[in-house]
Amino acid sequence: MELSTASSRVSTGLRKGGVSTRLGSQSSRAPSWSHHSGRGSRQGPLRQCPSAPSQACLLLPSRESQRSGSAIDKDSTSSARRGRRTKLGGLGCSGGSISNSDRSSGSRGNVSASASSMSAGGDSGDASSSNQQGATQSLGEKVNSFVQAFWKFVRPHTIRGTLLGTIALTTRALLENPALIDWGLLPKALMGLLALLCGNGFIVGINQIYDVDIDMVNKPFLPVAAGELSPGLAWALCLGLASLGVAIVARNFGPLISALYTFGLLLGTLYSVPPFRLKRSAIAAFLIIATVRGFLLNFGVYYSTRAALGAGFVWSPAITFITTFVTLFAVVIAVTKDLPDVEGDRQNGIETFATRLGVRNTTLAAVGILLANYGAAMVLALVPSMGFRPQVMFTGHALLAAFLIFRARQLELAGYTRNAILAFYQQIWTLFYLEYSMFPFV
Structure with a gap:
C-alpha cells in the first residue's frame, strides 16, 4: 500500500477523533512503500524528524511492532472510537533515510507526535508573569541608562x-x-x-x-x-x-x-x-x-x-x-x-x-x-x-x-x-x- 494512501487514512481517522493535521500537504514528498502482512498494512509510529523540528515523520515499523503493536489498519476510525486523542502541532512527512535505531524505537503502533506549540490556557498566566517581569527589568534598565547618561552630561x-x-x-x-x-x-x-x-x-x-x-x-x-x-x-x-x-x-x-x-x-x-x-x-x-x-x-x-x-x-x-x-x-x-x-x-x-x-x-x-x-x-x-x-x-x-x-x-x-x-x-x-x-x- 502506498504511503500517500496510508497518510490520507491516518489524517481522516485523526480528524474524526478530533485532531487536525497537515499530512495531506506533505505526503507527496515521501517515498512510497508497501508492506503487506495478513489483512493489510501495519504502520509504525510517528517520530519527530531531526531535520525539521516542527514536523513529524512516519517511520517504517519494526518487526516487533508488526507482531505485537496495535495496528492502525485500513479503518483508522477505531482509534477515535476508543477515544485515543493525539495532539499534533504540525504533522508532516519528510523524505530521507531511516536508521536502524529509528526502526527499533517504535512504540508498539501508537501514533506519537510533537507539537511546535503546546501552550494552553494554563500557560498564559506564566507568560503574563514573564512579560510583567520583563517590563519591570526594562524600566530598571531605562532608569540605569538615564543615570549613566546624566552623570556623563554633568x-x-x-x-x-x-x-x-x-x-x-x-x-x-x-x-x-x-x-x-x-x-x-x-x-x-x-x-x-x-x-x-x-x-x-x-x-x-x-x-x-x-x-x-x-x-x-x-x-x-x-x-x-x-x-x-x-x-x-x-x-x-x-x-x-x-x-x-x-x-x-x-x-x-x-x-x-x-x-x-x-x-x-x-x-x-x-x-x-x-x-x-x-x-x-x-x-x-x-x-x-x-x-x-x-x-x-x-x-x-x-x-x-x-x-x-x-x-x-x-x-x-x-x-x-x-x-x-x-x-x-x-x-x-x-x-x-x-x-x-x-x-x-x-x-x-x-x-x-x-x-x-x-x-x-x-x-x-x-x-x-x-x-x-x-x-x-x-x-x-x-x-x-x-x-x-x-x-x-x-x-x-x-x-x-x-x-x-x-x-x-x-x-x-x-x-x-x-x-x-x-x-x-x-x-x-x-x-x-x-x-x-x-x-x-x-
Missing part, C-alpha cells in the same frame, strides 16, 4: 574639581577659625555645595546642547551627541539645575553671593549660546573659564564660609595665593582642553590656541605657565612673612612640577597622538585635584 571631571575646591576652601576657613566652628551650619554648607554643583552642571550641559555637531566629531561619547539624551531633555535638565541653584543661593546666602552666582551662570551662557558664543574667540574663552573656575569659585566659597562663621572676609596670604594660582591653572585648562579637539574645531570654525598655534606649541605654552605657577609657589614657601609651611608648600609643589615635566616628556615621545593628548589632559586635571587637596595644609 562631566564628572569638572564635578570633582568643584567638589574638591569647595571642600578645600571650606576646610581652610575652618582651620583658620577653629573656635567659630558650629556643626549646626553643616546643612547650610551642604546646600551651598549642591548649588555649586548645579551651576557646574548647567554650564557644561548647555555647552553640550550647542556643541552637539562639534561633539559628534570630537566627543561622540557625550550623551547629547550620542543620542542618549534628547535636546529637549537636555534643556529640561539645564533649566532645572540652574533654577535649583539660584533658589538655594537666594534662600541661604546674601545678595553678594547670589549676584556672583548669577554672574557665573551668565558667563557660562555667553560662552556657549549664540549669537554671543564667546567660545569662538580663544581669548574670550579662556578669560571666562579663568573667571568662573578661578576667581568666582575660590572667592565665593571662602567669603561665604567666613560669613557663615561670623568672621569678616580678609584677603589672607593663603586665599590670595590659591585664587591667583587656580585662576592661572584655569587658563591652562582652558587651553589644553582644546588639544584633542582640533579636527572638529576647524571643521566648525572654532578658533582656539590649538588651531592657531598647533598642538605641540600650545602644549609647551601650557606647561610653561604651570611650571611658572609651581615655581612661584615654591618661592612663596620660603618667605617667612607669608606664613606657609615650607615642608608642605615647597616640597609638594616641587613634586607636582616634576610630575608635570614627566608627563609632558611622555607626550613628546608619543608624537602627540590623540590618545596621548587625551591622557595628558586628564593628568592636568589630576594636578588640579592635587593642588586643592594640598591647600588646607600649606
Whole structure:
C-alpha cells in the first residue's frame, strides 16, 4: 500500500477523533512503500524528524511492532472510537533515510507526535508573569541608562574639581577659625555645595546642547551627541539645575553671593549660546573659564564660609595665593582642553590656541605657565612673612612640577597622538585635584 494512501487514512481517522493535521500537504514528498502482512498494512509510529523540528515523520515499523503493536489498519476510525486523542502541532512527512535505531524505537503502533506549540490556557498566566517581569527589568534598565547618561552630561571631571575646591576652601576657613566652628551650619554648607554643583552642571550641559555637531566629531561619547539624551531633555535638565541653584543661593546666602552666582551662570551662557558664543574667540574663552573656575569659585566659597562663621572676609596670604594660582591653572585648562579637539574645531570654525598655534606649541605654552605657577609657589614657601609651611608648600609643589615635566616628556615621545593628548589632559586635571587637596595644609 502506498504511503500517500496510508497518510490520507491516518489524517481522516485523526480528524474524526478530533485532531487536525497537515499530512495531506506533505505526503507527496515521501517515498512510497508497501508492506503487506495478513489483512493489510501495519504502520509504525510517528517520530519527530531531526531535520525539521516542527514536523513529524512516519517511520517504517519494526518487526516487533508488526507482531505485537496495535495496528492502525485500513479503518483508522477505531482509534477515535476508543477515544485515543493525539495532539499534533504540525504533522508532516519528510523524505530521507531511516536508521536502524529509528526502526527499533517504535512504540508498539501508537501514533506519537510533537507539537511546535503546546501552550494552553494554563500557560498564559506564566507568560503574563514573564512579560510583567520583563517590563519591570526594562524600566530598571531605562532608569540605569538615564543615570549613566546624566552623570556623563554633568562631566564628572569638572564635578570633582568643584567638589574638591569647595571642600578645600571650606576646610581652610575652618582651620583658620577653629573656635567659630558650629556643626549646626553643616546643612547650610551642604546646600551651598549642591548649588555649586548645579551651576557646574548647567554650564557644561548647555555647552553640550550647542556643541552637539562639534561633539559628534570630537566627543561622540557625550550623551547629547550620542543620542542618549534628547535636546529637549537636555534643556529640561539645564533649566532645572540652574533654577535649583539660584533658589538655594537666594534662600541661604546674601545678595553678594547670589549676584556672583548669577554672574557665573551668565558667563557660562555667553560662552556657549549664540549669537554671543564667546567660545569662538580663544581669548574670550579662556578669560571666562579663568573667571568662573578661578576667581568666582575660590572667592565665593571662602567669603561665604567666613560669613557663615561670623568672621569678616580678609584677603589672607593663603586665599590670595590659591585664587591667583587656580585662576592661572584655569587658563591652562582652558587651553589644553582644546588639544584633542582640533579636527572638529576647524571643521566648525572654532578658533582656539590649538588651531592657531598647533598642538605641540600650545602644549609647551601650557606647561610653561604651570611650571611658572609651581615655581612661584615654591618661592612663596620660603618667605617667612607669608606664613606657609615650607615642608608642605615647597616640597609638594616641587613634586607636582616634576610630575608635570614627566608627563609632558611622555607626550613628546608619543608624537602627540590623540590618545596621548587625551591622557595628558586628564593628568592636568589630576594636578588640579592635587593642588586643592594640598591647600588646607600649606
